Amino acid sequence: MTERPLYLMTDPGCFDVCYQINPWMKPDAWKADPSACLTAAKTASGELKQALQGLGAQVETIGAVQGLPDLVFPANAAIVLDGRALPARFRYPERQGEEAIFREVFCRLKTRGLIDEIVDLPEGVFQEGAGDAIWDADRSFFWAGHGPRSSRASLSVIHKVFGQEVVGLELASDRYYHLDTCFCPLAGGKVLYYPAAFTADALATIRARVPEHLRIEASDEEAQAFCVNAVNLGQRIVMARAPDSLKAKLAGAGYSLTEVDLSPFILSGGAAYCMTLRLDRKSRPERAILAAE
Template identity: 35%
Template sequence: MTLLTPATPPATALQPTRARTATPRRFLMCPPVHFDVVYAINPWMDVTVPVDAGHAVVQWQALKAAYESRGHIVDVISPVPGLPDMVYAANGGIVVGGKALAARFTHPERQPEGTAYESWLNASGPARGVTSLGQAAERNEGEGDLLWDGEVMLAGTGFRTTRAAHAEVAARLDVEVVTLELVDPRFYHLDTALAVLSPAGTRSDGGTRAEIAFFPEAFTPESQAVLRERYPDAIEATEEDAVVLGLNAVSDGRHVFLSDRATGMHASLRGRGFEPVGIDLSELLKGGGSVKCCTLELRPAPSPTVPQSAKEARA
């Protein structure tokens, strides 16, 4: 695990120099046919507020269609009765470089989801270039707290995923991990307070490091300093956008899919050359999730580089 030395961010953010380019992605999603709020394990959940599961399905379908209309592939895992939060597929695991680690949830109500996602990764992963490593041994809530920036794994802790899980992820996925501590219970997962907009090595605006957006007050001062050191051109979101889960977003490098309510974030993204795609997930917000929570990215192993001599031999 890596802790970076704090530094003062520059006074002005970098501006895009070229048009953004979208990169096709592959996602795993789970329809919310069993969605409900029957327990409260985060500040967003209120068992006295009615939930319309049918409307939740319609909103979820709109998100899936938005992905597919922009060239992304969406795989669907079958929902399991009795698991109302299974719609939040991002929490089901983490997939990087073709290696997948299924989640081990903190709360008993969600623990069977880890087994369901592990089973899907075991059965369906190989056809998608993904090898399952089984279920995590430590408490680990998947992409809820683990966000890949193309170079390092940004790893949240403080409410759900443990620091011991960060060490396990580093060892089993063979990645460098940067630990970030969350302090506001409204932002109980890292993906509610931080979004990766362009992974390192994929930017089309001339930059080299990953681009992110984050809500500073969700983190300890030390973690804020780490983020500002590593991402000096990060978008720092307002509380108004953060509290509608405007940072619970998915980006393909050009299009950023996020809550339609986070209007300030939409403006900030346009200012950086991104195209915000507003999505209404108001029903699923009742469970404490939005766009990213519904989306687990399946990252296959990189294709092997073919030596130039081999290319010439095939020509």
């Protein structure tokens, strides 16, 4: 039996852009017509869910919570690998209310057998989930962002909890505040990334780990369209509306795109990857095979 990827999403019924904790957030644009913006957000979220399901994925959807608009970005809820979840600790007070909600979600998932274990971060360590800890299946390690949101100290915690190599990448700008906004490992070993988001040392690390022929560099326009914040399923990539230049790059590299208009969520600084959390990711292929049988 072929494994069907399992993703977590959040109902967008309480989504709003009412504060600004990253430079992309545009509360004034939302306030201009909140009803139309919310309707568009509901449509966009539904289309993303349908796109994932159309590619064979399963989607678990949790309910919205009034006053926690960024709950729609569950990529930041936790790191999940091999059935083990490490729930996030958020740096900004505006998102800290999500921690208890997501913990309840993971407890329910554990009761249902969808995850096996929940491990807590040490006190004082900020780590904002899979948005800053991206599993590279081809290389069998985590790429872990740190700087604007997640603490450098989180790297050693991730290594200890999951028993996997962790390659740290320092982010250079609060415009690309999570790693998932500027870095996306793709099936087959290629990596889509935005070089300007990284410090010189982080760029050197990427280039040392990923040969030039496997690196796909996003332009300013492509990164600003939140196209690097994508969900990869084999040779298919689900992302926000992409410039023609990026479509050509990815087609030339052998990938097919499914585009979704995610502009309501880009008003808050997130897109396809931010809006999903993979729950069934395995560190070794044989584990995935066993899970699918």
